[in-house]
Amino acid sequence: MSEQELSTEKTILEAAKKVFLDKGFDGARMQEIADEAGINKALLHYYFRSKDKLFDAIFEEAFKQFLPNISEIMVSDRSIEEKVRAFVGHYIDMLQNNPYLPVFVIRELQRKPDTILEILKKSKINPIQVAVILKQQTEGGQIIDISLPHLIVNMIGLCVFPFIGRPIIEGFLFNNNTEAYNAFLLERKTLVADFILNAIKLK
Amino acid sequence: MSEQELSTEKTILEAAKKVFLDKGFDGARMQEIADEAGINKALLHYYFRSKDKLFDAIFEEAFKQFLPNISEIMVSDRSIEEKVRAFVGHYIDMLQNNPYLPVFVIRELQRKPDTILEILKKSKINPIQVAVILKQQTEGGQIIDISLPHLIVNMIGLCVFPFIGRPIIEGFLFNNNTEAYNAFLLERKTLVADFILNAIKLK
DNA sequence: GTCTATATCGGGATAGAC
DNA sequence: GTCTATCCCGATATAGAC
Numbered sequence: 086m087s088e089q090e091l092s093t094e095k096t097i098l099e100a101a102k103k104v105f106l107d108k109g110f111d112g113a114r115m116q117e118i119a120d121e122a123g124i125n126k127a128l129l130h131y132y133f134r135s136k137d138k139l140f141d142a143i144f145e146e147a148f149k150q151f152l153p154n155i156s157e158i159m160v161s162d163r164s165i166e167e168k169v170r171a172f173v174g175h176y177i178d179m180l181q182n183n184p185y186l187p188v189f190v191i192r193e194l195q196r197k198p199d200t201i202l203e204i205l206k207k208s209k210i211n212p213i214q215v216a217v218i219l220k221q222q223t224e225g226g227q228i229i230d231i232s233l234p235h236l237i238v239n240m241i242g243l244c245v246f247p248f249i250g251r252p253i254i255e256g257f258l259f260n261n262n263t264e265a266y267n268a269f270l271l272e273r274k275t276l277v278a279d280f281i282l283n284a285i286k287l288k
Numbered sequence: 289m290s291e292q293e294l295s296t297e298k299t300i301l302e303a304a305k306k307v308f309l310d311k312g313f314d315g316a317r318m319q320e321i322a323d324e325a326g327i328n329k330a331l332l333h334y335y336f337r338s339k340d341k342l343f344d345a346i347f348e349e350a351f352k353q354f355l356p357n358i359s360e361i362m363v364s365d366r367s368i369e370e371k372v373r374a375f376v377g378h379y380i381d382m383l384q385n386n387p388y389l390p391v392f393v394i395r396e397l398q399r400k401p402d403t404i405l406e407i408l409k410k411s412k413i414n415p416i417q418v419a420v421i422l423k424q425q426t427e428g429g430q431i432i433d434i435s436l437p438h439l440i441v442n443m444i445g446l447c448v449f450p451f452i453g454r455p456i457i458e459g460f461l462f463n464n465n466t467e468a469y470n471a472f473l474l475e476r477k478t479l480v481a482d483f484i485l486n487a488i489k490l491k
Numbered sequence: 492g493t494c495t496a497t498a499t500c501g502g503g504a505t506a507g508a509c
Numbered sequence: 510g511t512c513t514a515t516c517c518c519g520a521t522a523t524a525g526a527c
Contacts, residue, residue: 093492111314112399115521128493130522152456191452192395196315198455205460212461229486234461234472235479238450246445249394249452252401253355257408258415258437269437276438283432284487296510318503331511333504 094132096122102143106185109192110140144193148204150183151190153244155237159215165222166282169240173278176244181270187248228285236285243277297335299325305346309388312395313343347396351407353386354393356447358440362418368425369485372443376481379447384473390451431488439488446480 100122104113115136119126133139158172180186194201216233223230247254247270255266303325307316318339322329336342356379361371383389397404419436426433450457450473458469 107398109312109314109395111312114519116519125494126521127495127523131492134522136521188394188398191391192312194455195310195391198459201455202459202464205456231479231483234457235476237461238453238457239446239480239483241453242445242449243442246449247441250441250444252397252404253408254437254441256401256405258440261405273438276434277442280434280442280487284483288491317501319501328512329503330505330513334510337504339503 093124093128097124097129097132097139098142101139102147105140105143106147106189109189110136110196113140144200145204147186148190148201149208150179151186152205152208152210153179153241154208154210156210156215159218165227165286169281170275170278172240173244173281174274176241177270177274177277180244180248184248184251187245191249226287229287231285239284240281243280244273247273296327296331300327300332300335300342301345304342305350308343308346309350309392312392313339313399316343347403348407350389351393351404352411353382354389355408355411355413356382356444357411357413359413359418362421368430368489372484373478373481375443376447376484377477379444380473380477380480383447383451387451387454390448394452429490432490434488442487443484446483447476450476 097118101113101118104118104121108114108117113136115126115129118139119129122129129139133142153172153176155172158168158175161168163171212233219228219231219233219236222228251266254269255261255263259265259269300321304316304321307321307324311317311320316339318329318332321342322332325332332342336345356375358375361375361378364371366374415436422431422434422436422439425431454469457472458464458466462468462472
């Protein structure tokens with residue numbers, strides 16, 4: 086595999102990612118990807134035999150990026166407060182750098198919900214291990230009794246939803262003022278962490 | 289317009305709603321909608337000139353259904369606790385009856401983000417009025433100082449996200465156990481309300 | 492490896508009979 | 510109002526020259 090080939094392949098992948106993330110599999114056009122990459126359609130098929138295969142090459146990476154590595158943050162000896170703040174901060178940062186990721190992943194999950202399980206099995210996330218940590222915190226009297234699924238869904242939901250609902254939030258709540266929307270996102274890095282900690286900490 | 293015509297139109301709309309909600313605009317096929325309605329493609333075009341127009345007939349209603357009427361619940365003289373519990377309970381109920389609604393709306397919002405503003409203008413939601421109510425609660429020393437956008441996004445996000453992330457939650461957190469997932473949803477009607485109230489109530 | 496040209500098919504839309 | 514048959518474009522995919 087020559088230098089040039091690697092470079093072309095990468096160019097195609099970047100172009101494909103851009104188009105697929107914006108339009109989704111059904112909405113994306115091979116022609117648009119080719120244009121974006123500055124090549125022609127035939128070359129796409131030369132590198133990736135079909136649209137499906139090209140898509141798969143994009144999706145797995147995007148999905149793994151979307152899934153925050155809860156285990157890594159939760160399994161440490163920092164305080165629960167530090168863990169929540171670290172998680173929310175890092176995750177919102179990542180989403181700001183990849184604002185289309187959530188809608189893309191969600192859309193395609195619905196299209197073929199089966200593919201994800203294999204990817205998840207390969208991931209390093211270990212819910213049981215995290216659940217044990219959580220139980221320790223609860224029994225130590227630091228936080229309320231909340232199950233891991235609820236806590237995870239709440240944390241991720243609070244981080245992700247502003248990106249999913251962007252058209253409504255920016256358009257309606259902020260009258261299409263993009264600066265106001267971005268300021269809103271920035272505020273959330275501390276606000277969401279405070280919100281979660283207030284909700285789960287025992288008083 | 290005869291009885292029969294109304295009936296056929298309704299049948300088409302129901303079929304279209306089912307297919308569009310599942311596949312999205314790009315993924316939906318007029319043939320599939322016709323099959324679902326037990327008629328043929330030509331008749332679809334007879335009633336709704338184009339796929340676009342048929343889609344529009346579905347989308348506006350779905351979008352209005354998806355938008356919870358915050359104003360109606362917030363503008364009342366009930367306590368903040370009652371308001372939050374009523375909102376979360378009703379909204380999760382509605383989502384359980386329309387589990388595909390969130391992903392559908394989100395997907396199509398991304399496709400044409402402009403259309404929503406007109407729909408929203410026509411809605412009865414009045415953010416300013418709600419913001420005033422919120423301010424009163426804050427100044428009355430009942431809840432923490434949180435802006436309306438953050439509170440709305442948090443409340444809606446916590447309700448909606450379990451439906452958006454269903455494939456991951458049901459598939460991974462609950463090992464594809466649908467009963468466990470449904471039980472989880474049921475728990476959330478009180479859990480989410482508690483979570484929000486804990487987070488915002490002044491101690 | 493990259494291009495142009497083309498095959499092939501699927502899907503939205505229309506014509507026209509009944 | 511409902512059907513069958515068909516048009517026609519657009520999109521994936523391939524053939525073949527360079």
